[in-house]
Amino acid sequence: MTIDKVIGSAADAVADIPDGASIAVGGFGLCGNPMVLITAMLDAGTTELSVVSNNCGVDDWGLGLLLAAGRIRKMTSSYVGENKEFERRYLSGELELELTPQGSLAEKLRAGGSGIAGFFTQTGVGTQVAEGGLPQRYNADGTIAQASPAKQTQQFDVDGVLKEFVLEPAISTDFAIVHALRGDRHGNLVFNKSARNFSPLAAMAGRICIAEVEELVEPGAIDPDAVHLPGVYVHRVVEVGSDIEKRIERRTVSQSDANAAGGN
Template identity: 80%
Template sequence: MTLDKTVATPAGAVADIPDGASLAVGGFGLCGIPMVLIDALLERGVGDLSVVSNNCGVDDWGLGVLLAAGRIRKMTSSYVGENKEFERQYLSGELELELTPQGTLAEKLRAGGAGIAAFFTQTGVGTQVAEGGLPQRYGADGSIAVASAPKPVQTFTVRGEEHEFVLEEAITTDFALVHALKGDRHGNLVFDKSARNFSPLAAMAGRVCIAQVEELVEPGVLDPDAVHLPGIFVDRIVEVGTGIEKRIERRTVREGN
């Protein structure tokens, strides 16, 4: 593996992502999403994608542009609001959905990147998350065509008390797409405040991680103590500049401001 992981263009960075690939995509709402890489995928016409991401953007932004073009087969997400096309596709049976509690989704990605096959958590015990039956795909007539399967539940003693825990399997994907504020040619990344969100976890889970960065610097410029994701997890890095469009999902201000 070469230490210089830079790629000249976003199109070149995603050139080998095939139809049917699985993707882990960073971002939370519209914050910290790798929009330039998503647009490059859209331009390539790649389809039948299985995507793991906290949400699926909005109707005309983020992963929503791939969804609207019919390129996504399955979403594994925590939050699916703010996207009417997502609702339409899911309820009509065009889109498969695996709903996952947000903290569990984060840990599934982290565990996958760390080489941990599965873990136990209390989140979801006593609900359909553990017991199964969550609609994952609807039929054209509105019936449930595919439902989630039951998960193993086991009792452990924690702090002297017995509690039930559900077994959750880790997530790994073929590729990961993330956005960072800065990165160096070795792939070390620095994220901007809350734009850090799911991105390091998504990057860890992808067998091939592709990062778009606003500013590319030479090795040694970044303070090692400030690096949020070490370059060992990053395979390709492409500079997209600081002038890229960034959207706010909902802007709220006080009256008079």
């Protein structure tokens, strides 16, 4: 039996994502953002989304497009420092934010995709991450409307020393969207260098994973040892081509590099 997961267009691939859905999104900064799928969701008018992603893009790119259109209700992220609209919406009470340490966020997604309910970690012990009180949503007047709750902690013997750990619940979402360099019709994916970042983990966490791929190949064309994410985690594949726009979040060029290139 052939399992062909290819969908004809990005619009068709995201058509059944309902308002209020939770969605895990791959990418780190602007690297590896599934822009074609994000744009398709923007065009579809999907709103009240609860998004799990390392960050929320910038004001005019990445998830920042959905944010600026008022489509995101809640973000679960580890870094939010490059988006002024994000700051405005969060501080004005228009956006709920669950800040999570980056490594914990990655493991929460991996655990969710692996059927693990939660895990204990030392990250965040002794801080508001464990003790609660992080502002998650503000009132319009700047007072805190909702703060993070305290989490369960427990001591474990580590090399003969009792150390405290905090229980982090796993994350699973209704959908996931990711961008890959290459994929086959069965959903096996290969990511390009650092664009791999959070993408495999986000894909694992989604009950329905939609992958946009620059190059679509036939099953067997990808060496099994080269597969970064097996197709068992992927439900829909959309070919977007390699000429899509890819932006750099912050470009810096040193004086020595400029001189070597013939610059002033």
